[in-house]
Amino acid sequence: MENTIYQSMISANQLLEKQTIISNNLANISTTGFKEKFITTIQNYDIKNLYNNTNNKITKEYHNLSTGSLNHTERNLDLFIKDDGWLTVKDRKGQEAYTKNGHLKINSNGKLTIQDHEVIGNNCNIKIPKNINIKILSSGVIISIEKKNNYISEHKIGALKLVSLPSQDLVEKENGLFYLKQNNFLNQYTGTVPHSKKIHVQSGFLEESNVNASKNMIEMISNARQFEMQMKMISMCDKNAEYANQLINVNN
Structure with a gap:
């Protein structure tokens, strides 16, 4: 009993x-x-x-x-990360973490953020100048667009770090971000997951909850x-x- x-x-x-x-x-x-x-x-x-x-x-x-359903927002800073790709951000402790949330914002310091977590660039620090328009290419490259005297100039100001991760090695923490369980997928020199050229994003769309x-x-x-x-x-x-x-x- x-x-x-x-x-x-x-x-x-x-x-x-x-x-x-x-x-x-x-x-x-x-x-x-x-x-x-x-x-x-x-x-x-x-x-x-x-x-x-x-x-x-x-x-x-x-x-x-x-993949959850897609919401067409027409906003340049909204991104849909395709396939098994993830955006890379820095958590409160400065540790690299990953998210499917592509709702990017620019904070007062010109940094791209997702839910107040700084977005990590691909071998660069992303700094968005004031009073310019930007667009994000499918490769994650960030382009500034300036119009002067009827002339439009475009310049590369950075690139997003996009990674491909094995789903079985991912774990979600209380902050809503994903981390790797194992370290065998990390770059032996940098200690981080390498950028993947195979991952692409689509601007103007957001992936909803699944x-x-x-x-x-x-x-x-x-x-x-x-x-x-x-x-x-x-x-x-x-x-x-x-x-x-x-x-x-x-x-x-």
Whole structure:
């Protein structure tokens, strides 16, 4: 009976963890570039101890990295990063991180930012001069456009660092940015992921969240019902234990 209660408590905790993930997915359904997350629980069997593996479970997090729907914004600083490409930014600690959110802004210091994280350039520091228009080519090259005396001049002022990353080696942190789990993909000289010429962007578009609202709502309802069932199981076992104690006391 104690084992039944213990197993129900473990299942209930796992369901609560799943509900937290689903709630976060639904909360970010309108967040640009957000990737749906889900968790799975795997039974890890020990061949040498088959009869004592009831609690030997591993919980793993996964992300759905499929492309979300595209929103045509017609804004030059809005970018859709194609295929398995990622934009590179600098987090609060100065560490290199990656995002699919292509909603770029220019801060007061002339730096390109995404959600207040500075965008990293490809072997350059990106500085946007004041009072000029810019466009971003599909290769990530940033061009300044100036019009003087009916003459339009264009100059390269930098380039975005675009990277291609293996999805199985990515992990998302609380700040919403992605990082590499392993270091074997890093450049041995710079300690960072190298720029990829194969990755391209499309200006004027933003990738929306890929969260499936109806699917997550169904899973949330299902988890709630399973949680209720586990709570009833615990309550029933507790009452049975109470009745058993009463019978023992009567017999004594």
